[in-house]
Amino acid sequence: MATETIAGVSVERNEEGFLVNPDDWTEEIAKEIAKELDINELTDLHWKVINFMRESFAEKGQIPTIRGIKNSGGVPTKDLYSLFPNGPAKKAAMIAGLGKPQGCI
């Protein structure tokens, strides 16, 4: 656990880089974390995923799965993998300021 300043905000992040408190999150923080993950620009489709994940988390208290992002969020799995290459669920959750997904799916 470490405290650091991202986009002018002081936030706590765990060893893997996930925000400890989802309420610390801002859109500017999302852009900075995305850059750390080699996603240099967040497109409208990225935001569609991020916003869906945050809304779903706020509503259900659970990070949505890839299937949830497909069926309820309306983002096909293929697109999700090209938006967030090499580990879409984890990367999208990190950029959305949520914790690490714990499920197997």
Place this chain on the structure above:
Amino acid sequence: MSENGSTEKIKKVSIIISKGSLEGVYPGLIMANGARMEGIEANIFFTFFGMEAIMKKRMAKIKVATVGNPAMHMPSLVGMLPGMSAFATKMMSKEMDKLDIPPVPEFVEMIHDAGAKLWACRATVDMFHLTIDDFCEQVEDVINVGKFYEISGGGEIIFT
């Protein structure tokens, strides 16, 4: 990066699915999907009764085996009653859906869209007189064991 494991990351896996029951099919599918979720290259090789999971006419009808499975805690004589396997399958599918584990056809599509490659076993195809048309569109090709090893080069092989 990992707390308990080695720092050496698995980069590639080949998963063989050889059984056609629900409990025979899902572990391999979950492992293949999980591999893609971690950015690991994944190939799935369907052989013998495992091929039911990629056959157009069969993939939506995969059932739990209720006979000869001590972990079901059901006497085989009860397990063989008509409808018992369908009932157990329904119960299990309901629980899996709660965890967002998709039905087989949707899962196969998701795994394919995630970038995993699906292959059917040549020997089984010949033995059961099947053709590529018997398989869902996500299947790349029918390949022999030699080709399987070629595709699996540099990765881990998991038999289920």
